[in-house]
Amino acid sequence: MARFAFRERSRKVPRLGPRIAALASVIFAVLAIAAGRLYYLQIIRHHALAEMADRNRIRILRLPALRGLVFDRRHRPLVDTKPSFQAVIVPEDSPDLTVTIARLQKLLGVENLEKKIDDADDQGRPDFEPVIVAEHLEWPQVVALESHQLELPGVSLQVSPQRHYLYDSLAAHLLGYVGEVTLKDLDRLPDYRMGDEIGKFGLERSLEATLRGDAGGQEIEVDAIGRRLRMLREIPERPGDSIVMTIDLDLQRTAEAAIGDRAGALVAVDPNTGYILAMASRPAFDPNIFAEGISPSAWKELTTDPSHPLQNRAIQGTYPPGSTFKIVDSIAALMDHSVTLSTSYYCPGGIWFGNREYRCWRKQGHGNIQLHRAIVESCDVFFYEVGQRLGVDRIAAWAHALGLGRKSGIALDNEKGGVIPSTDWKERRFHERWYPAETLSVAIGQGYVSVTPLQLAMMAATVANGGTLYQPQFVREVDALDGTAVKQYPPIVRGELHIDPQTLDSVRAAMVDVVSAPDGTGHAAKIDGIAVAAKTGTAQVVKEAQGARTKETALPMKYRDHGWFIAFAPADHPKIAIACIIEHSGHGGSSAGPVVKQVMEKYFELYPPQGSNPPAPAPANQSAPATPLDE
Amino acid sequence: MPTIDRRLLYHFDWTVLSLALALCGVGVLSVVSATWGGRHHGLDPLVMRQLVWVGAGSALMIAAALLDYRALAAYAYPFYVVAVGLLIVVAVAGHSTGGSRRWINLGVLNLEPSEIAKLAVVLVMVRYLREEPPKGGWGLTHLLIPAAMLAVPVALVLKQPDLGTGLILILITATLIFVSGLNWRVMAALGLAAMLAAPAAWHYLKPYQRERLVSFINPQSDPLGSGYHIIQSEIAIGSGGKWGKGFLKGTQARLNFLPEQTTDFIFAAYAEEFGYFGSMALLALYAALIARGIWIARHARDRFGALLAIGFTGVIFWQVAINIGMATGMLPVVGITLPLVSYGGSSLIAMMIAMGMMISVNMRRYLF
Numbered sequence: 001m002a003r004f005a006f007r008e009r010s011r012k013v014p015r016l017g018p019r020i021a022a023l024a025s026v027i028f029a030v031l032a033i034a035a036g037r038l039y040y041l042q043i044i045r046h047h048a049l050a051e052m053a054d055r056n057r058i059r060i061l062r063l064p065a066l067r068g069l070v071f072d073r074r075h076r077p078l079v080d081t082k083p084s085f086q087a088v089i090v091p092e093d094s095p096d097l098t099v100t101i102a103r104l105q106k107l108l109g110v111e112n113l114e115k116k117i118d119d120a121d122d123q124g125r126p127d128f129e130p131v132i133v134a135e136h137l138e139w140p141q142v143v144a145l146e147s148h149q150l151e152l153p154g155v156s157l158q159v160s161p162q163r164h165y166l167y168d169s170l171a172a173h174l175l176g177y178v179g180e181v182t183l184k185d186l187d188r189l190p191d192y193r194m195g196d197e198i199g200k201f202g203l204e205r206s207l208e209a210t211l212r213g214d215a216g217g218q219e220i221e222v223d224a225i226g227r228r229l230r231m232l233r234e235i236p237e238r239p240g241d242s243i244v245m246t247i248d249l250d251l252q253r254t255a256e257a258a259i260g261d262r263a264g265a266l267v268a269v270d271p272n273t274g275y276i277l278a279m280a281s282r283p284a285f286d287p288n289i290f291a292e293g294i295s296p297s298a299w300k301e302l303t304t305d306p307s308h309p310l311q312n313r314a315i316q317g318t319y320p321p322g323s324t325f326k327i328v329d330s331i332a333a334l335m336d337h338s339v340t341l342s343t344s345y346y347c348p349g350g351i352w353f354g355n356r357e358y359r360c361w362r363k364q365g366h367g368n369i370q371l372h373r374a375i376v377e378s379c380d381v382f383f384y385e386v387g388q389r390l391g392v393d394r395i396a397a398w399a400h401a402l403g404l405g406r407k408s409g410i411a412l413d414n415e416k417g418g419v420i421p422s423t424d425w426k427e428r429r430f431h432e433r434w435y436p437a438e439t440l441s442v443a444i445g446q447g448y449v450s451v452t453p454l455q456l457a458m459m460a461a462t463v464a465n466g467g468t469l470y471q472p473q474f475v476r477e478v479d480a481l482d483g484t485a486v487k488q489y490p491p492i493v494r495g496e497l498h499i500d501p502q503t504l505d506s507v508r509a510a511m512v513d514v515v516s517a518p519d520g521t522g523h524a525a526k527i528d529g530i531a532v533a534a535k536t537g538t539a540q541v542v543k544e545a546q547g548a549r550t551k552e553t554a555l556p557m558k559y560r561d562h563g564w565f566i567a568f569a570p571a572d573h574p575k576i577a578i579a580c581i582i583e584h585s586g587h588g589g590s591s592a593g594p595v596v597k598q599v600m601e602k603y604f605e606l607y608p609p610q611g612s613n614p615p616a617p618a619p620a621n622q623s624a625p626a627t628p629l630d631e
Numbered sequence: 632m633p634t635i636d637r638r639l640l641y642h643f644d645w646t647v648l649s650l651a652l653a654l655c656g657v658g659v660l661s662v663v664s665a666t667w668g669g670r671h672h673g674l675d676p677l678v679m680r681q682l683v684w685v686g687a688g689s690a691l692m693i694a695a696a697l698l699d700y701r702a703l704a705a706y707a708y709p710f711y712v713v714a715v716g717l718l719i720v721v722a723v724a725g726h727s728t729g730g731s732r733r734w735i736n737l738g739v740l741n742l743e744p745s746e747i748a749k750l751a752v753v754l755v756m757v758r759y760l761r762e763e764p765p766k767g768g769w770g771l772t773h774l775l776i777p778a779a780m781l782a783v784p785v786a787l788v789l790k791q792p793d794l795g796t797g798l799i800l801i802l803i804t805a806t807l808i809f810v811s812g813l814n815w816r817v818m819a820a821l822g823l824a825a826m827l828a829a830p831a832a833w834h835y836l837k838p839y840q841r842e843r844l845v846s847f848i849n850p851q852s853d854p855l856g857s858g859y860h861i862i863q864s865e866i867a868i869g870s871g872g873k874w875g876k877g878f879l880k881g882t883q884a885r886l887n888f889l890p891e892q893t894t895d896f897i898f899a900a901y902a903e904e905f906g907y908f909g910s911m912a913l914l915a916l917y918a919a920l921i922a923r924g925i926w927i928a929r930h931a932r933d934r935f936g937a938l939l940a941i942g943f944t945g946v947i948f949w950q951v952a953i954n955i956g957m958a959t960g961m962l963p964v965v966g967i968t969l970p971l972v973s974y975g976g977s978s979l980i981a982m983m984i985a986m987g988m989m990i991s992v993n994m995r996r997y998l999f
Contacts, residue, residue, distance in 0.1 A: 014768045014812035016937050017929060023810055023941070024925045030952050031918055035911065037959045041869040042907035049869025053903075056866065057882045224887035 058232065059126070059220050062193055065213030066161055068240030070175065070203065072249040073277075073476060077166060079175060084162035084292075085137040087145060087155060088130040091117055094154030103151055107144045108134050128227055136162070136292050163197070163204075163291035169284040171252050173312035174245075174276075174412075174474060176202020177287035179294070191215070200290070202312070203243070203474065206411045210478055210487075213240035241486055244477040246275035254602040255280040258595040264582040265313035265453040267472075268599055271461035271568055271577040273491040274470025276410075278599065279454075281313040315415040318450040319581055321404070322537030322588070323378045323521075324564050325445025327463060327507060329386050330375060332398035334503040338389040341506055344370050347381035358384050358440050361538075375510035376520050378536060380444050387443025392434055395442060396422035401497050402459040402469065404451045409471040409494065418455060421448035446540055457579035460566040463511075464533070464574035466504060467497040508533050512571045522565065524593030527600055530609060531571035534596070536589040537564030539581070560584040565592035569600055576603050643696070644927070644993040650920040651692065651971060651986045655685045655979070657913055658972035661901045665884045665892040677893060677974060684976040688983030695987025696994065700936060703988070707758035711780070714751035717744035718787040725791075733791050743977035745796040748784045750981055752800050753807070753942035755780055760811035761935040768814035777804060795967035799949055806945040811938055860890045861960045867899040868910070868959060875906030893974035895966050898958045913972075917951045920944075927993045936992040943985040946970070 041049065070079035087108065094100040101113050113133045120131040137145070137157075145157055163178050181189070181198040192198065196215075199205040216237030221229045255266045255278045268277040285302055294302075302310055311317065333339040349365035350357050360366065360380040366373070374382035387395065399405055405420030419425070421442060423434040441447030454472060462469045471492040478487040511533035514522040522534040539562040563585040568577035578596050585591030659681055666675030717735065721744050725732035734741035759777055781804045788797045809818065867883035870876070879885070884892045884900035892900045902910040924944025931937035947970050954969045956962035968978045 014764060016810060016812075016934065019810045019812065020925060020928050020937070020941065023806065023945075024922075027921055027925075027948050028918070030948075031914060031921075033961075034952065034955045034959070035914055037961055038868070038902070038907060038910050038914070038955075041865060041959055042871055042902065042910065043873060045869045046872040049866050050872060052866045053870035053883055053888075056863075056888050057886050221882075221886070229886070 057221050057223075059129075059222050059228075061218040061220055063216040063218065063237045064160075064196060065215050065237040066239040067163060067178070067197065068211040068213065069242040070211075071242060071244045071479075072252075073244065073246050073275075074248065075244060076249050078171065078245070078249065080164050080166065081161040082164040083159045084135070085142045086132050086158045086160060087134040087137060087141075088132050088158045089113075089117070089156075090128055090130045090154045092128050092154070094152075097154075100152055100154060103148070104133070104145075104155055107148055107152075108137070108141050110134055126222075128222070130156075130158075132158070163287075165287045165291070167249070167253070168286045168288060170249075170256065171247060171279065172202075172284040172287050173281045173314065174202055174247065174279045175287060176200065176204035176206075177290035178204050179290050201310075202412060203245075204287075205413060207243055207475065210243065211240040214238040239481050242479040242481070242483075243475055244479060246270070246273075246474050246476045247278055248603075248606065250606055251278040251599060251602055252280065254278075255595070255599050256282060256284070258598040259580075259582065262582050262585065262591075263307055263313070264580065264585075264592070264595075265317055266578065266580040266595060266599065267314050267454045267457035268576055268578045268603070269457050269461050269470075269472060271464035271470075271574045274458070274461065274472050275476065275491070276472055276474045277576060277603065279314050279474065281311070281317075283307050283309040285309045312412070312414075313581070314453045315408075315410060315412055316452070317581070318416050318418045318452055319562050319564075320447070320449050320539040321445035321451045321456060322539045322562075322564050323380075323445060324456055324535045324537035324566050324579075324588075325399070325443070325449060326375060326378065326383050327459065327511070327535055327566075328399045328402055328404065329383050329390070329395060329443055330371060330507050330510070331402075331463075331499060331503060332390055332394050333371070333386045334506065335398070335499060336390060336394055338394075339371060339386055341371055344368050345374075345382050345385045347379050349381075351381055351384055353384070353440055354437050356437065372506065372510045372513070373519075375507070375535070376513040376517050378514075378521050383443045384440045387439045388436065390439075390443075392439045392442055393422050393424075395439070396420045396425070399449075401495060402462055403494070404455050404459060405449075406455075408452075408454050408458055409492075410454065411473070411475070415454075416452055418451040419448050420451075445537060453579045453581050455579075456564070456566050457577055460568050460579055461574075461577035462497060463504065463507060464568035464577045466501070467499045468493055469495040469497060508571055511535055511567075515567075521587075521589045522567070522593055524589055525565065525567055525597040525600065527569070527597060527604070530569050530600070530604055532567055532569040532597075532600060533571040533574075534565060534567035534593075536587065536593065537566070538562070538587055539564060541584070557584050561586055563588035563591035563593075565589065565596045567596050567600065569604075570609050575607065575609065576600065638997065639697070639994050642994045642997060644923075644990040646923050647920065647927075647986055647990050647993070648692070650916055650923065651983065652685075652689065654913075654916055654920070654971035655688070657901065657916070658897070658969075658974070658979075659685065660878070661897050661904075661972060662893050662974045664879050664881060664904055665889075665897065665900045667879050667885060680976070681974055681979075684979045687976075688980045691980060692983040692987035692990070695984045696990035698988075698991055699995065700939060700988055700991040701933075701995075703754060703939075704758050704761070704935060707754040711751045711755040714744065714748045715783055715787065717742070718748060718784055720744070722787060722790055733793055740976050743975070745788050745791070745793055746977040746981040748788065749796065749799060749803070749946055750985060752781065752784060753803060753939070753946065753985070756804055756807045757935060757938040757942050760807055760938055761933075763934070764812035768812040769808065769817065770814055771817055774808065774813075774817075777808060793966060795953070795965040798953070798965060799946065799967065802949045803942060803945045806949075807938055807942055810941050811934070860896070860964055861957075863888045863890065864896050864899040864958045865960045867896075867903040871903040871906040871909070873907050875902070875904045875909050878904055880904060891966075894968055895954070895964075895973070896958055897973050898955055898969050901972070902958075914955075917947065921948050921951075924989055927989055927996075930996050931992050932996045936995070940989050940992050943989050946985060947982070 067081060069077055071077055091097050105111055105113055116133050117131050177200055178197045179200045181192045181196045185198060186192055199208040214237060216235045218234045219232040221232050223229055259266060259280055259282045264282055266280045270277055289298060347360055347366035347369050349363050350359040366377055366379040369379050369382050399420040405418045407415045407417045426432055426434050438447055442449055458472055471494045473489055475489050477485050480486050512531050514520040514534045515526050515532045521536040525532050525534050541559055541561055563582045565588045566579045568574040578599060580592040580596050582591040662681050663678050666677050721732060721735055726734040726736040726741060733745060734743055756777055781800060785797045785800050863883060867889050881900055881903035883889045883903050889896050889899055921944055924940050928937045928940035931940055950967050950970045953962060953967045957964055968975060970982045
């Protein structure tokens, strides 16, 4: 029965009505799906797709900001920008690209321009987007392009600012240089784009944010084939701020000229502020070659040069301070009362400690000697004794307090800290105990001790100003384009050393006699009419063999000692403190001394000393205990 | 001209007429916008031509409405022969653009015979299927003649190549066969066979053949990469958002990111400027027209009239579904116009005539 009914129904002639109804339901289901899809695209995905539509039609043209200028302390420009010409081509605008490129290559005297276009295309250059085919054009090339415009469809000249260091290699390490931003930089710097300039070294790097300004841009509407239709919006660029440095152009020049072709460094600071007046490192490089885009061969030459011209010796060179370290011993000993001004030791030209002889530089010895003469004549034996009395940790504490063996905090990358050894340090570094004999080497600034020229300059400044350790700074002010000061850089005090005035007076008096006493080691820095306080030093490059007294000039250049000279003047109210090292020059008094003298003389010529100047500020707290650190 | 019964005018279907004209209006607006060259350039000549098509189409629609649709049955086969003949003329002496040969140059206009073929196929199928099917519906043997009549124009259209029209011809024939009474079991068997055959066929193709098939499906595939059209179309539609960017303010279409913005992708250009509510309104117009077509089919006086209404409603539906499906990225790109909206004389006039015939069916449902 059921089987029959099924047959009966299936045999019926189909009627249109139900079939039309079935079709209608399919149709409206499909239309509903279409409506749903439209809801998805136009409501749910609207934001993302609208952004894509804008990206389609809007092309952003970046206008990099003009980089800020750099001035010396007297507002004389050191770094500015000059126009640099580039040849650009819009390949789509050239009916016969091969011919145009051939002509362009002939005019410019260059080759392989096709490759630049191909490279740009490989990197997804949109149509009608110009390609820079030649940069830093020489004037004759510019003229050639200008006069052959009609034969070069699609080619045009573009001017862009190029960093210009007015005095070539002057203060190169301090000023630094700029270069094109790297892919690695781009990952961490969202505001930068491919091809942007960025400070790579020195001040250019440290003050990148100040100098750079804000790039402007134009929003340009383009059609599907990339033709520019109109400008939608323009954001003007904001030029970078200018920097007024603390260095003096003339002083810097004098310092660099005085070091000359020798390898060495000089740091001159204002002891009352910590402002750097000059910072020289020789040999140097010309930062302009970086602005023009340094060639790989030139870069290789710079980095492999054995004299390391890229190294800023003033902050990256670490050397044993030699006898200049005796200033630290003297202050430590007097403050510790281990030694008084009348304590006397006998110098026979060397002492035996353990089974080794520790020599004084003066073979015949200094006889009976007290602190004053020990500084003036730089007696090693006296300070061997002082060192034993103090112990390495007391020396280290005062050395640290005077800014040695640690970074000065100057706003430059890659500053080296140097080393001031102590029992702790040795335990950490070598897992070994401190041997008392090692204290003797430390006492005369040898052995593990190493410092940078900047640290010694800051130490000299601290002794000069009565015990304030400043943070060295090379920027005085940031100015807006119209010259109004945007930011000032007041002196920063890193630490107050509570040194008895008597102690300081004694050390200063001895340092004055280094220059002026008949037996002083620093005659070379004597200036008429100005009391210069100084200390010489010799940094051993190689340890002498036991008992040997090698004559310096008999050694090959690279084994010769470095000569140190630290000084400040005028001794009673110091205006300038200097540390100078000349590498492999033997004794500091004769090599670095004259350099310091020239810089001092230049300084007092530029800034004549006035008798009315107040003396160096007195220590803040005279009754404080003799602890070196108060930061 | 046959005498007009006064009652005819009384029963004239203003709904179909006004919906068709509204859609034409949307089309003209979209063509204006897509070709707008700024205030200084003014209207593109394309707009004037489209207006002329709308005018001519309206006249022909009314003429078709006044014609008694029952008389069409007699002309179905000759009309079919003429349409196939025109397709052959295209294949031999057609005017080709963009790699396909679709038009016959008649001086004042380029006639696109594949549009005429749509009308002819509907007519000829309805003519054949108006007979009552045997008990249980059409069997396989009954389908041989429609299949043969379908195969000739489809083959000619695919040769052009115009996959879109070929697809429409197949879909509309299938729709008519289904509605007119296809045996359920035959339908199930055919459906199953198609389902099994499609992936199997694809599986046995060699990679280069598959690629050929893809480029055959989409002959104008962009050198910028396959899918460029789809992406730009989706961007245009989606960037319109809720209310659209406003008339003449669609950047995707105006700046030529959108391909075929006056024809196959006109929906994207419209949706960009008028947004979600605009596209819903357009969809509603189509839904209303389709609903009216179905209503006419259900109330028609005879099978011929009912199937005629279903045939033309089906053409509208399938073209809308495939065109919007393609513009919104749900279907691969095939060249199918948005009926009554896309720019193009042949397609517009053919559609208007179809609407006229539908009105004719509706007007005559009371006459005996």
